Amino acid sequence: MKRHAKIDGPQTDRRLDGMAQGVLGQPLDRPDGPLKVTGRATYAAEVRLDRMVHGVLVRAPRVGTLNGFDTERVRGMAGVLAVLTEGLPRNSAQGAIAKSPPGNEGKAQYVGQPVALVVAETLEQATHAAWTLEVGIMPSIPVINPHAAPTEFPEKKQRDLGDLEAAMAEAAATLDETYHTPTLSSAPMEPHASIAEWDGERLTLHGAYQMLKFNRKQLAEALGIDPSAVRVLAPYVGGGFGSKLGISAEAVGAALAARMLGRPVSVVMHRRQVFEMTTRRSQTQQRIRLAADVDGHLLGIGHDALVSNLPGETFSEPVQQGTDFNYAAPNRKVVHEVARLNLIACGSVRAPGEAVGVTMFEVAMDEMAHRLNLDPVEFRLRNIPDHDPLDGKPFSSNMLAQALTEGAQRFGWRHQPPRSRREGEWWIGTGMSAAVRVNMLTESEARVTLTPEGRAKVETDMTDIGTGTYAILTQIAAEMLGLPVAQVETVLGDTDLPPASGSGGSFGAASSGSSVYLACLEIRSQIAARLGIAEEDLTLKDGHAIHANRTIPLSQILDAPITTEGHVEPGDSGKIARNATYGAHFAEVAVNDVTGETRVRRMLGTYACGRVLNVKTATSQCHGGLIWGIGMALTEELIHDPRDGHAVNRDLAEFHIPVNRDVPDLEVYLLPERDDWANPIQSKGIGELSICGAGASVINAIHAACGVRIRDLPATPDKVLAGLMQIES
Ligand code: MOS
Numbered sequence: 001m002k003r004h005a006k007i008d009g010p011q012t013d014r015r016l017d018g019m020a021q022g023v024l025g026q027p028l029d030r031p032d033g034p035l036k037v038t039g040r041a042t043y044a045a046e047v048r049l050d051r052m053v054h055g056v057l058v059r060a061p062r063v064g065t066l067n068g069f070d071t072e073r074v075r076g077m078a079g080v081l082a083v084l085t086e087g088l089p090r091n092s093a094q095g096a097i098a099k100s101p102p103g104n105e106g107k108a109q110y111v112g113q114p115v116a117l118v119v120a121e122t123l124e125q126a127t128h129a130a131w132t133l134e135v136g137i138m139p140s141i142p143v144i145n146p147h148a149a150p151t152e153f154p155e156k157k158q159r160d161l162g163d164l165e166a167a168m169a170e171a172a173a174t175l176d177e178t179y180h181t182p183t184l185s186s187a188p189m190e191p192h193a194s195i196a197e198w199d200g201e202r203l204t205l206h207g208a209y210q211m212l213k214f215n216r217k218q219l220a221e222a223l224g225i226d227p228s229a230v231r232v233l234a235p236y237v238g239g240g241f242g243s244k245l246g247i248s249a250e251a252v253g254a255a256l257a258a259r260m261l262g263r264p265v266s267v268v269m270h271r272r273q274v275f276e277m278t279t280r281r282s283q284t285q286q287r288i289r290l291a292a293d294v295d296g297h298l299l300g301i302g303h304d305a306l307v308s309n310l311p312g313e314t315f316s317e318p319v320q321q322g323t324d325f326n327y328a329a330p331n332r333k334v335v336h337e338v339a340r341l342n343l344i345a346c347g348s349v350r351a352p353g354e355a356v357g358v359t360m361f362e363v364a365m366d367e368m369a370h371r372l373n374l375d376p377v378e379f380r381l382r383n384i385p386d387h388d389p390l391d392g393k394p395f396s397s398n399m400l401a402q403a404l405t406e407g408a409q410r411f412g413w414r415h416q417p418p419r420s421r422r423e424g425e426w427w428i429g430t431g432m433s434a435a436v437r438v439n440m441l442t443e444s445e446a447r448v449t450l451t452p453e454g455r456a457k458v459e460t461d462m463t464d465i466g467t468g469t470y471a472i473l474t475q476i477a478a479e480m481l482g483l484p485v486a487q488v489e490t491v492l493g494d495t496d497l498p499p500a501s502g503s504g505g506s507f508g509a510a511s512s513g514s515s516v517y518l519a520c521l522e523i524r525s526q527i528a529a530r531l532g533i534a535e536e537d538l539t540l541k542d543g544h545a546i547h548a549n550r551t552i553p554l555s556q557i558l559d560a561p562i563t564t565e566g567h568v569e570p571g572d573s574g575k576i577a578r579n580a581t582y583g584a585h586f587a588e589v590a591v592n593d594v595t596g597e598t599r600v601r602r603m604l605g606t607y608a609c610g611r612v613l614n615v616k617t618a619t620s621q622c623h624g625g626l627i628w629g630i631g632m633a634l635t636e637e638l639i640h641d642p643r644d645g646h647a648v649n650r651d652l653a654e655f656h657i658p659v660n661r662d663v664p665d666l667e668v669y670l671l672p673e674r675d676d677w678a679n680p681i682q683s684k685g686i687g688e689l690s691i692c693g694a695g696a697s698v699i700n701a702i703h704a705a706c707g708v709r710i711r712d713l714p715a716t717p718d719k720v721l722a723g724l725m726q727i728e729s
Contacts, residue, residue, distance in 0.1 A: 001564050003522035005514070007441055008571035010676035016479065016517075016611065017674075020541035024479040027616035031490065032236070032470045041236045045193035047206040049264040052195065053081060054123040055257050056130035057088075057249055057273060058116035060108030060137065062644055063342045067136035069116060074133045079125030083133065084117040087256050088249045089222060091345030092279050094315050095210060095245025095504050096442075098217035100252070101345075102312055108137055109310055110342050111646035112276030114249035119257045119265060144645045146285070146308050146339035153337055154316060159324065161390065162331030164289065167300030171291035175368045179288065179360040180712040182637035183647075184281040186349050187657055190238025191274050196254035197264040204231045207251055210240040211502025212461045216495045218247045223255055235493035237465040237503075242348035243278040244465070245504050250277075275650035279347025280638060282307040282317040284356050288364040291331070296372045298383045300331035303361065308339040309346040317346060318353035322436045322692065323361060325395075325578055328385035343645045348504070350628060351688035354437045359632065359713075362433035362696035367709065375415040376700070377408050380434050388578040396577040396677030399608035400434060400584075403671060407584035407606035408432070410669060418707040426590040428601075429705025433696035435583035435607065437506065439675075439684040443569040444511040445498035448477055448519035452558040454543030456481050458490040458519075462500035462512040467687055468617025472509055473516050475614060476681070480520030482540025498565060506581075506685025509613055511568060514679045518566030526564070530557050568679065577677045581689045583607035585629065585697035591706045596721030598702055600630050604667040605694070610675040610684035622668040622690040629694020631658045634714050 016024060035041035060066075071083045089101040090113055104115055115135055120126035143149045168174050195206040203223070209215040212232045220227040237244065250267040258265040269277060289302030305319035316338040323334060349355070369376035384400050387393065407413070413432065421428040446460035458477050464470050470490050478485045491497065501511035521535070528535040531547060539546040543554050573579070588601040603626050612618050635656035639648040649655045668690075674682040695713065703709050708723030 001522050002567060003518040003564065004567040005518055005680055006569050006571040007573045007679055009573055011680045011682060012676050013680065016681060019479045020539050021479050021482050023485055024475050025612050025615060028471050028475055028485055028614055030468055030471045031474055032464065043190055043236050043238055044195060044206045044208045044234065045191065045268045047195045049195065049197055052264040052266055053119055053121055053261065054126045055117045055119040055253055055265050055267040056126040057114045057253060057267065057269065057277065058118060058130050058133050058135060059276060060111060060113040060115045061135060062111060062137055062139050063108055063142035064137040064139040066104065066106050066108055066115060067138045069136060070134035074118060074129045077129045077132065079121035080118065080129045081121065081261055082119040082257055084253060084257055087252065088114050088117065089252055091310060092248035092347060093218045093246025094347055095214055095502065098214050100218045100222035100247065110344055111644050112344060114277050117253035117257060117267065119261065142342035142645050144341060144343065144640060144642060146306055146341060149339040149341055151337050151339045157318065157336035159332055159334035164300045164302045164331045164333040167291040167331040168289060171299050172294040173292045173371050175290040175364060175371060177288055177364060177367065177711060179286045179363060181284045181356045181360065182713060183283045183640065184349055184632065184636055185275050185638050185655055186241035186243035186278065187652065187655060188239030188241055188243055191269045191271060192244065192248055192250050192278060193268040194251040194254040195264060195266045196258040198259050202229050203255055204233065205251060205255060206233050208237050208244055209234050210237065210244045210463055210465055210504055212463060212493065212495045213499035214502060215247050219251055219255065222252045232495045233493060234463055237463055240465045240503065241350040242352065245348055248278055271652065272650045275638065275647055275655065276344060280344045281349035282309065282346040284317060284319055286319060286360045288361060290364060290368045292368065292372060296374045296379050296382050298327055298329040301327065301329045302333045304335040306337045306339060308341045308343065311340045313345055315347055319357035321353035321438055322358040324390050325385065325388050325580065326361065326436045327383040328389050332389065343640055344647060351437060351691045354692035358436055358693040359695045362693045363699050366431065366700040366703065376432055377404050377413060380404055394577050396579040397673060397675045398582060399671055399673055400582040403582050403584040403606040403608055404434065406669065406671065407586055407604060411586040411604045413586060416704065418704055425593050427593060427706035428590050429701045430586065430588045431697045431700030431704050432584060432586045433693040433700060435585060435689055435693045437581050437689045437692045439579045439581050439678060440505050440507040441570040441574065441679050442501035442507045442511045444501040444515040445565060445567045446500065446512060446515040446519050447498050447563060447565045448516060448523060449561050449563040450481055450523050451561045452555045454483060454487055454554045456483055456488045458488065458516055459497045460492060460500040460512060460515065461495050461497045462492050462508065463503045464492055465503045467503060467508065467621065468614055469508065469512065471617055472513060472613040476513050476516045477520055480517060481523060483543060506687040510679050510681060510683045510685060513613060513681050513683060514568040515566040517681050518568060519564045522564035522566065523562050526562055527557055573677050579677055581609050581684050583689055585694045587697040587701045589698060589701040589705055591702055591720060593724060596717035596724060598634055598715060598720060600664050600698060602664050605690055606669045606671060607686065607689050608671040608673045609686040609689060610673050610678055611682045612670050613683055615670065618670055618686045619668045621687050623666050625690025626666050626694050627658050627663055628691040630662060630698060632713060633695035633698035637714050
């Protein structure tokens with residue numbers, strides 16, 4: 001039996017608050033944790049198959065027209081089995097678009113583009129041969145500078161409400177500043193890896209992917225076969241952050257080579273290839289305009305963004321996604337411009353849009369608060385809209401005020417003028433910012449089986465990319481079916497199982513969780529029917545049904561296992577109400593007056609994401625977001641060589657993500673909330689919220705500490721020092 005729900009309006013059922021088992025929301029350890037820390041969880045690159053051989057991708061060394069490969073020499077090298085120069089995708093696909101990316105079509109459109117695959121008996125032989133292969137290219141002049149590139153203005157991303165120019169002319173206080181963020185990389189710890197094996201016409205791919213039902217279609221399309229002939233397995237994924245949303249060249253290359261050779265083929269990206277061949281976050285230029293009255297009420301908001309991508313790609317970093325609804329103002333203008341560049345393809349990187357858009361907007365809000373001589377917390381509180389500022393629809397829930405107020409109180413927020421505190425060489429200051437992030441529901445299916453012995457199994461092709469999916473789906477089933485969590489097994493990451501939402505856009509937990517909830521609801525109804533009672537009156541706990549003073553073991557109710565399916569899909573709910581998540585970040589930094597170095601001393605965040613499914617894994621997500629914020633503010637920048645666009649610092653030694661020593665005590669508080677408009681479990685996304693604006697709290701703290709305003713991320717010591725020298729001269 002299948003239980004289906006299309007979410008067209010509020011889901012007011014509160015049954016999850018009254019269940020007897022009491023495990024949902026608890027800080028359950030990950031069931032997969034012991035496997036991971038003892039090395040027994042097999043990641044794609046660790047898969048070993050009989051007769052398996054190794055492929056290594058070859059990158060385009062420059063931009064231009066492909067002009068033949070020196071394959072003869074390479075084919076004669078020890079162990080070399082094949083050299084593939086056709087059929088590889090130009091760049092990674094975007095996740096939820098079931099369309100494989102454009103092929104190479106005789107062109108290298110960016111340095112690093114995968115243009116060939118060399119396969120050999122051993123990884124060493126394949127690596128040697130791949131490095132030896134000469135790629136013939138008739139060079140052309142690459143377009144690297146977004147200001148000298150052809151641009152487009154996607155119609156759906158422009159906004160014009162009221163008259164911003166008039167508001168700017170008449171306002172008591174205004175701000176008109178331009179900000180820059182650099183190219184950023186997802187930099188997942190696990191490199192992209194695919195092991196392909198054919199059994200006749202059927203392909204099995206062990207991969208590292210986030211959204212299996214789409215990845216299966218993309219791969220089938222790239223190979224010209226039916227999706228039903230493709231099985232993708234990804235039980236464990238070591239981080240994705242968007243870079244594993246859609247298939248990339250290693251998957252297509254492994255599948256093509258395995259078909260050609262009749263042997264399993266493993267293709268694992270080198271760390272440098274992860275930086276070059278998978279999608280990056282676009283660099284952005286953001287002009288932000290604010291107009292306010294004397295009391296600090298915003299009259300106008302303008303946010304113009306220039307982003308980039310390869311020619312022909314539809315994705316463009318949705319920088320202004322949060323600007324649509326973050327603050328109230330009658331006059332609003334958004335200009336979104338995309339430059340076509342010969343650089344690594346752009347795609348979703350953790351919280352596409354808000355991660356950089358909210359961050360720079362929150363820096364502008366801090367600047368504006370100073371111009372108004374207002375506490376920045378108070379300035380934000382004065383501008384929280386009571387309905388969607390674009391079209392007037394209600395908020396499903398808006399917890400920004402609570403997040404700001406509670407965060408300020410817990411942090412011990414005190415507004416001080418810049419350069420008020422000094423300890424030796426160090427200026428000390430505190431900064432804050434708001435967090436906003438859209439919330440989505442995505443179609444998802446799951447199967448749940450309950451046995452008379454009181455064991456349950458949850459099955460779906462959902463992925464756990466380090467987020468805690470195994471834990472939360474186990475908890476939802478245990479809660480609904482009244483079982484200790486040890487009695488519930490969750491099986492994920494296999495396209496032979498019911499198709500889930502996949503992990504992306506922070507919608508995974510709530511979407512796949514809702515499908516598990518619905519499947520369990522169907523099981524509860526069947527148990528209640530056998531007892532002759534209404535499902536609402538059924539209590540399940542520790543493998544027993546409890547009703548009217550009777551406690552009956554499941555074994556007396558069921559004579560065979562019950563298997564059900566749950567299927568959730570979005571309806572009108574998201575169109576009727578603005579659905580989003582909110583939070584606030586606070587940071588204390590020390591800035592060295594001599595070297596310009598910034599050290600984050602502590603950070604605190606308050607977040608509201610509807611029902612919390614597991615307080616430990618949700619908190620871990622927030623820690624991750626705050627750390628991304630530190631990296632974005634201080635160190636992360638993928639540098640493109642201005643001559644040919646190649647990624648200069650394409651490894652973890654030179655692309656500086658924060659390490660332990662860079663991360664101080666992080667305090668996270670999740671605010672109690674139920675969002676009826678979100679889905680049947682009233683839970684919202686948490687994976688991306690805490691990166692949205694986090695870096696701004698650090699940048700604003702730098703200003704509060706030493707008076708230097710950084711508008712060009714990251715705030716490296718050279719930039720801070722230049723600011724200090726200007727102030728002190
Ligand atoms: Mo996310 S950037 O949709 O993995």
